[in-house]
Amino acid sequence: MKPRSNWTRRSINFMVMAVSTLSSFIGIAVLVWVLYEIIYRGIGAFNWDFFTKLPTPPGVEGGGLANAILGTVVITALATLIGVPIGLFAGVFLAEFGLRSKLSGPVRFVSNILMGTPSIIIGVFVYAMLVVTVRHFSGYAGAVALAIIMIPLVARTTEDMLNLVPDTLRESALALGVPRWKTTLDIVFKAAKKGLLTGSLLAVARVSGETAPLLFTALNSPYWPGWLNKPTGNLTVTIYNYAMSPYTDWQQMAWGASLLITLGVLFLTLCARFLLQEKK
Amino acid sequence: MMMPAEKSDNLFCSLAGLVDERKTSTTVDSDPSKQAVKISVRNLNFFYGHHQALFDNTIDLFANQVTAIIGPSGCGKSTHIRTYNRIFELYRNQKAQGQILLDGEDVLSPEMNLIDLRKRVGMIFQKPSPFPMTIFENVAYGLRLHYRIGRNELADRVEMALKRSALWDEVQDKLDRPGTELSGGQQQRLCIARAIAVEPEVLLMDEPSSAIDPVATAKIEDLIEALKEKYTIVLVTHNMQQAARVSDYTAFFYNGSIVEFGRTEQIFKKPAMKQTEDYITGRFG
Incomplete structure (x- = not known):
């Protein structure tokens, strides 16, 4: 047996290191490039009108995306109201009550599949359920589509976060005579509060940038959202429409909308980061 | 098993039916004193799935006495008091068979109200586990849960519980701080305060001082001594000196069975069983 040469070992080590460093640089470079383009081209669209005025036809000066901004906020908020509680309680079932149940395995499995389902399929599904049946697009349908995307995300993080709470805490609560539901809501939730909040925030951040499900449900509109029972303006579909249009002023608006969404998601992610770090 | 008949009759009528079974119970060779039985365990078997962890445990725990449970790791001490x-019902696949009578009421019966049972039988765990709340709320939580209580009385009772657990002087200025900010020993005394605030009848302590320093341990031992005036205490411990110091009775567990049970002096000075003697003299475990 001949000993392996040191030279070979070193060169392989160098190669692996070089490839992984290069890969990470490529990844970061693309990200920086995208961010740079969005900021560079989007910042010019930001002005008072952008945030306060309704859109104007191409070529007409002024106008903004106030309706789409409001629409995105309202649809996302409604989706959060529907999706987070359902996801939260599904997570509670998986982590706390489903232990003795045969149902928890299938629930977890389906939830994983749902998490990996392309969002456009959710969009088409809600289109068939809530748009075709009432024969018009609506902000509600959009909120429901986003909520469906949120449920498995929230359920999964909730389960993980609740599993991090030590059983000794559950035991001491139960040993004091605290009923099971109260142990979960009063004590386990309190212990996992930051994790649950973080998970919900990340789910909101994730859906606030979704386009495909809204394209089939909320569609888009140049008017104020009103009661959401008609096509509802929103930023992502606006980006889709405006960016594809031949008008430079609309394209400019699309850049502005892109920047705004990016900033929103960044803000939510930073909030989540901050919460998690404070946790220790 | 020595148990004064007249006591058992007037206090726990249903115990009368157990007289016959007493023959099968572990022999206690001393103390026919006037102690009332608080918890009476008969032929308790315990299973983790298919694995049997306790075998025919039979024991009587006397009211207002400290009973220490000793034995090597994994012998079933904690499993027994759980x-x-x-509390074992939190987990899937764990089940207990046999009879545990608390003042004559069958603890394992499906009719037993768990919330009521756990109000009467408090528990302190090995790892201090304060709730994620303020020091005050940690103690007040159980009180509010079990009693309708006004704000002033609540404050009084919290103070009383903290005084009885010898923690008041250390925390009276920071009742609104999170319980998790306290040191390990203080946290454990907070857990004791939390448990005694609801006025239980029995206090189960599962190695309460194994995770804390000697000074805090000494405080907790003093506390046990003081608490037995009001409560029946069951103390699981790895520390034989501790058992000898604080307990009135001692049960020696080995491989899920109760090898010997008796007055603590007797167990430590002249154990009846060879296994007990070997364990106490440090020959194994």
Whole structure:
């Protein structure tokens, strides 16, 4: 047996290191490039009108995306109201009550599949359920589509976060005579509060940038959202429409909308980061 | 098993039916004193799935006495006391068979109200586990849960519980700080305060001082001494000196069975069983 040469070992080590460093640089470079383009081209669209005025036809000066901004906020908020509680309680079932149940395995499995389902399929599904049946697009349908995307995300993080709470805490609560539901809501939730909040925030951040499900449900509109029972303006579909249009002023608006969404998601992610770090 | 008949009759009528079974119970060779039985365990078997962890445990715990449970790791000490408040039911696949009578009421019966049972049988765990709340709320939580209580009385009772657990002087200025900010020993005394605030009848202590320093341990031992005036205490411990110091009775567990049970002096000075002697003299375990 001949000993392996040191030279070979070193060169392989160098190669692996070089490839992984290069890969990470490529990844970061693309990200920086995208961010740079969005900021560079989007910042010019930001002005008072952008945030306060309704859109104007191409070529007409002024106008903004106030309706789409409001629409995105309202649809996302409604989706959060529907999706987070359902996801939260599904997570509670998986982590706390489903232990003795045969149902928890299938629930977890389906939830994983749902998490990996392309969002456009959710969009088409809600289109068939809530748009075709009432024969018009609506902000509600959009909120429901986003909520469906949120449920498995929230359920999964909730389960993980609740599993991090030590059983000794559950035991001491139960040993004091605290009923099971109260142990979960009063004590386990309190212990996992930051994790649950973080998970919900990340789910909101994730859906606030979704386009495909809204394209089939909320569609888009140049008017104020009103009661959401008609096509509802929103930023992502606006980006889709405006960016594809031949008008430079609309394209400019699309850049502005892109920047705004990016900033929103960044803000939510930073909030989540901050919460998690404070946790220790 | 020595148990004064007249006591058992007037206090726990249903115990009368157990007289016959007493023959099968572990022999206690001393103390026919006037102690009332608080918890009476008969032929308790315990299973983790298919694995049997306790075998025919039979023992009587006397009211207002400290009973220490000693034995090597994994011999079933904790498993045994975790049946008294049915806390094991949190987990899948764990089940207990046999009879545990608390003042004559069958703890393991499906009719037993768990919340009521756990109010009567408090528990302190090895790892201090304060709730994620303020020091005050940690103690007040159980009180509010079990009693309708006004704000002033609540404050009084919290203070009383903290005084009885010898923690008041250290925390009276920071009742609104999170309980988790306290040191390990203080946290454990907070847990004791939390448990005694609701006025239980029995206090189960599962190695309460194994995770804390000697000074805090000494405080907790003093506390046990003081608490037995009001409560029946069951103390699981790895520390034989501790058992000898604080307990009135001692049960020696080995491989899920109760090898010997008796007055603590007797167990430590002239154990009847060879296994007990070997363990106490440090020949194994």
